[in-house]
Amino acid sequence: MLDRTKAAGCRVGIDIGGTFTDLVVVNAKGETFTRKVSSTADDYARAIIEGLAGVLEPAGLGLDEITEFLHGTTVGSNTILELKGARIGLIATKGFRDVLEIRNLRMPKLYDLHWDKPVPLVERYLRLVVDERVDAAGTVTKPLARAEVEAAVRRLLGEGVEGIAVCLLNSYANPAHEQLIAEVIRELAPDLPMSISSEVLPQIKEYERTSTTVVNAYIMPIVASYLKNLGDSLHRQGMKAPILLMQSNGGLTTAKDASEKPVNIVESGPAAGVVGAVRHAMESGHNNIISFDMGGTTAKASVAEEGKFVLSQQYSVGGGIMISSRLLTGGGYLLAVPAIDVAEVGAGGGSIVWIDAGGSMQIGPESAGANPGPLCYDKGGERPTVTDANVLLGYINPHYLVGGELKLNAERSRRYYEELLAKPLGVDVTTAAWGARQIAISNMIRAIKAVSSERGRDPRGFTLFALGGNGALFAAGMAQELGIKTILVPPSAGLFSAYGLLYADVEHYYTETMRELLRDVDPYAWTTAWNVLEDKAVAQLRADGFTRDEMTIGYFAAMRYKGQTFEISVPIPHGPLTAERIREIEEAFGSEHERTYGHRASFDEPVQLISIQVAGLAAHRNTQKPGRPQRHAGDLKSEQKPRQAYFGREHGWLETAVIPRAALSEPRRGPCIVEEYDTTCVVPPGATARLDALNNIIITLY
Known part of the structure; x- marks a missing residue:
């Protein structure tokens, strides 16, 4: 039974996705409460207001008791993708x-x-x-x-x-x-509203600077209006806490700063998921992970090593696969701002399954979104989706999605799959649904390879951290293809981007161009430039309300071999810059270049410094980190009647156990399906699943 005693204040993390809006509340005791509601694309703030009411009441809290409101939003990216900017x-x-x-x-x-x-x-x-x-x-x-x-x-x-x-x-x-x-x-x-390049991105490269400045101006009125309306609505209802926004780089910023430089929050939601995954994985003893976040509209992948995610200095929005890869660029609108290195593809649960002119099945990038949603939502949709395939394969319970709050019409999925896919392809419905699932897996593997093997990292050496509403549905199938042996599914995986917000710190980045050969750099001039950037970071964090003792300053240098087009950013330990340290920096660049591209140049090949960067970070004073979530009313409480699920030609249809997470307190062999309020986890035949000390599902593949 829930403890409804009023706690002194709470922290709230809210992440808006293309299909669902996720809410997590942590009270002063560290107790965690969650809720998942459909996104309202016509007015995203409406879903937030309605969802808050539904999650605060069980926690015995009111809006006036919120001490921190942390927000990840797709408003910026959707504005660009839908070309609905100013x-x-x-x-x-x-x-x-x-x-x-x-x-x-x-x-x-x-x-x-x-x-x-x-x-x-x-x-x-x-x-x-x-x-x-x-x-x-x-x-x-x-x-x-x-x-x-x-x-x-x-x-x-x-x-x-x-x-x-x-x-x-x-x-x-x-x-x-x-x-x-x-x-x-x-x-x-x-x-x-105006966007000035020397304020938004004061660095070399004309196209990159122009594109970033234009994107900032294009989304500024929309983002500013959204944040103002959201803030006004919440404050009218009694909330006194300021709104903090997740940035693409994994740090938080104020609503004021996000309104003036919205280009920094375009990849807000995906960044929150990575931050939460990295912190939680470290607490669980998994230092090297590939986070795989699959929601209703897109799937995202990112790599973290030794508890640190990778920051990219530029990425593109739109153009199919959205990645920061140096090998595949030019497909979208370029943003040259620090962002967590995330690869994103249009393959979510709501992605449309269709047949192209050549008679081949394709997935996405168009999505059914929250409205009308997949066929099984029974809201008027008339095109098959990936979620419909999972229903037909027996993975998703038609009576249980979102804890039973969303009833599904499986027969409608079957009828449209047969008419629009199975008959044109000359196969049965099961084969069509399995084919859709496998194509979705193939598309999403592209995203994982974009941040692992294309960066010189072997995915077999990582744990696959599955989050998002659909992550645990597909994780095992992807891990089998990639040779990954261990999968981690955290508690409340379907809301984990909202969890990530509660782990994040406030961060600000400042850059200056210094284009010269590294061996010719004047250490005094470099130090002076760094000090100027550090002063800017400190001033901004002081304006955010932090003391100097609460701040941490990070230093980075972007370098390349002379004549190259792209540079690599390398972290620089703090300390006096001497000729010896500059040689060490050159060696660090060479090592990272070899790791990323598989080779390095000889010592005679000069390294060129392109820009320097300072990151100002301030950790929360608040120690209320998310704990184990309270049991949701919609969670399974005991093992259910087994149902038939399809596992490909090798296994066919198998009677599959349907269990709550708690049933994995003892290791269990697949096949089995773990059903929860916010996600469904599929454990395939031959795999073993168990719970660890932090209530994570650990799946081991053989």
Whole structure:
């Protein structure tokens, strides 16, 4: 029976996905309460308000007792993917009007003649230029006339733009001209949102800086409006706590900062899942993991070694597989900001299963989302999905999804699968459903390989950490294909991105370009530049309410061999920079290059420093970390009647035990299905499942 005694305050983690919104509440005693509700795409805040009411009441808490409100959101990424951002203008240097369309001449699919570049987020007639020039050293070689700036801004205002992005050549070296443009915009349109490249991304590479600045301007009004409406709604109902947002880099930031630089929260949800997975895995004794997060719309994968996830300095949104891979780029809208190295594919439970013109079955990237959802949701959907396949294969209980709150119509899934897939392919319904599942597994394995083998990491040496509503449904099938022997399914795996928010710390990143050969760098100049960035990080964290003793500063350097296109970021231990330490930094770069690409250059090949970075981190004062979740009313309490489930041609249909998590207190051989409120875990024939000391399901494959 739940303890309903009122606790003094609580922490709340809320993650919005494309299909479900997940809520986790931790009270002052460390007791954890969870809830999963359908996302409301027309107004994401509505699902949050309704879900909070449903999770706080069982905990004996009210909105006024929330001390921390931690939020991961897909508002930014969905705005880009759906092309529903603001109508913005761009002011660039004369001769650089078409940087957004020329891009970096990279193609994600070299031999696909039907591939088209994503449409620019700023139409050409809204891209204006000014006649100015600053050289790479920051010297003004052609001054910018104020009258020309005023004319450009007035023209954009006359076109009714909802925001302006500004990106001038070499402004990272000298922002004076961009500052002049910002001053004019403030004078002529004080309330108009603007995005200035020297503030958003003060570093080298013209296309990367332009794209990032434009994306920031494109989503800024939408994200700012969403956060304001959410905050106003919660505060009207009595919540006093500030809203903190998960950033793509795995750290938290304030709602104010996220509204001004929303480009930092585009991959908010996936980052939260990785943070939670890494921290929980370390507590469970698994230092090297591949986190696999499969929800209703997408599947994400990331690698962590020795309890540390990998940060990438740029990634793309859209264009099929969304990855930070240096080998596959150019498919989406590029963002050159620190982000947890996550590969994402459009393969979730709601992904549409269809037959292409050549008669082959395909999965996604289009998704049925929360509404109408899969066929079995019985909300009017008319296209088969991956979830329907799992229902037909016997993995998902039609009467039990989300603890029985969502009843499923399995017969509707069967009818449409037969008409739209099985008959056209000349197979039975079971074969069609199994084929859909295997294709989904194949697509998702691409994401795991993108962050493991393509980064020089052998996936067989990692534990597969399965989270998300569908992660545990597919984890064993993927592990078998990859040769992974151990799978970890944490408690409340289907809500684990919301859990991750409760583990995160506040972080801010600052970058400066320093393009010169590493062996020629002046240690004093490098140290001075680092000190300037450190002062910025400290100032921001002080503004967030932290003392200097609560802060940790991290140092990084992005380097490449001279002549290369892409650089690798390497962490640098704190300490005085000497000639000897610079040689050690060069060696660290060489080792990481060899690990990532399988080779390193000789000592005679010079290493080029591209930029330096400082990360300011402040850990929570609050010690309320999520504990073991309270039993949800919808959880299974005892073993259920076995049901038939299909395990491929080798095993066919097998009578499969249906059990609660607690039944694994003693090791159990598969096949069996563990049903819970927020997820379903499939243990295949021949595998063994057991519970560890932290109530994780540990699946061992032989």
